[in-house]
Amino acid sequence: MVNSRFIQSLEPTVNKDTRSGFGEGLLEVGKQNDNAVALCADLTGSLKMNAFANAFPERFFQVGIAEANMMGVAAGMTIGGKIPFTGTFANFSTGRVYDQIRQSIAYSEKNVKICASHAGLTLGEDGATHQILEDVGMMTMLPNMTVICPADFEQTKQATLAISKMHGPVYLRFGRPKVPVFMRPDALFEIGKVQPLMEGNDVTIVATGHLVWEALKAAQALNTRGICAEVLNVHTIKPLDVETIINSLKRTGCVVTAEEHQRNGGLGALVAQAAAMHHPVPIEHVAVNDSFGESGTPAQLMDKYGLNSEAIQAKVDAVMRRSNILA
Secondary structure (H helix, E strand, O other): OEOOOOEOOOOOOOEEEHHHHHHHHHHHHHHHOOOEEEEEOOOOOOOOOHHHHHHOHHHEEEOOOOHHHHHHHHHHHHHOOOEEEEEEEHHHHHOOOHHHHHHHHHOOOOOOEEEEEOOOHHHOOOOOOOOOOOHHHHHHOOOOOEEEOOOOHHHHHHHHHHHHOOOOOEEEEOOOOEEEOOEOOOOOOOOOOOEEEEOOOOEEEEEOOOHHHHHHHHHHHHHOOOOOEEEEEOOEEEOOOHHHHHHHHHHHOOEEEEEEEEOOOOHHHHHHHHHHHHOOOOEEEEEEOOOOOOOOOHHHHHHHOOOOHHHHHHHHHHHHHHOOOOO
8 A cells, every 4th residue: 555645656757856856955945044055066067056056156155176175164164053065976975075074074063964966876877986886884884974865856855954954964865867756745754764655564675765766666566466565765774763664574574675875884784784683584685786887877777787676576576485475
């Protein structure tokens, strides 16, 4: 059964990129809070920060290709009560500036919102050097850091508004390609709370980011075979809503995780850790299997690396066989 509190349609007619959801959300944040400022590392158009820059030129700072400096400047601005939103590609938002984030933002508990576009394989043709697949692991390991990976345009806009109202460092991860818009624009977005999108008793599918839509497609296909999957949207990877996930595992007895990230250190690893501690069950992962990406269209790469609904269905079959549910 579909949870209509969160989903507006399982047959969406509109595709939008999640980075545009961030852009719209950032503009709204600027209208709501005079202390909100934005910093960008020479990628204003790619991050969809133009509207904020045009509306609030005195609160927009173009730092150029100097990402490490941007993080230091953002941390300093919080001392004066500002709420900085930094914007660049996910690779440059984390890998290039990890020391600055660790020391100046996370360790110091500065109220900086690190907003990262073009995450994962769906960055596409720019290739492996830009397709960071390790960022969730890097950021979740930092004390004091909140990590959020929304599912679609609407949820990215909601997430941007939500993080502006909480105090503390945040890593907000979103993407480049246009993807189906299926979440309700008025759905309650609670940081740290899993959203149950479909109810089921046979298997739990725990997904985040672009893989949430693929999980829903997989659940629909599985239903035609008589397999009732529960789909959980984990938009907040840290802090992880362990209680909701474990309660689902107690009902279904097995779980498949799905993410556009390395298998090691991402959502799947966190779910496996939680299950091992609280309710051990068979688990399978849909993720990149310890490799770098390559150049290609987002669709080509997601298919090649097995990040789609077909891969989720195959992992469901595997985990249910391990649970002796499927012959």
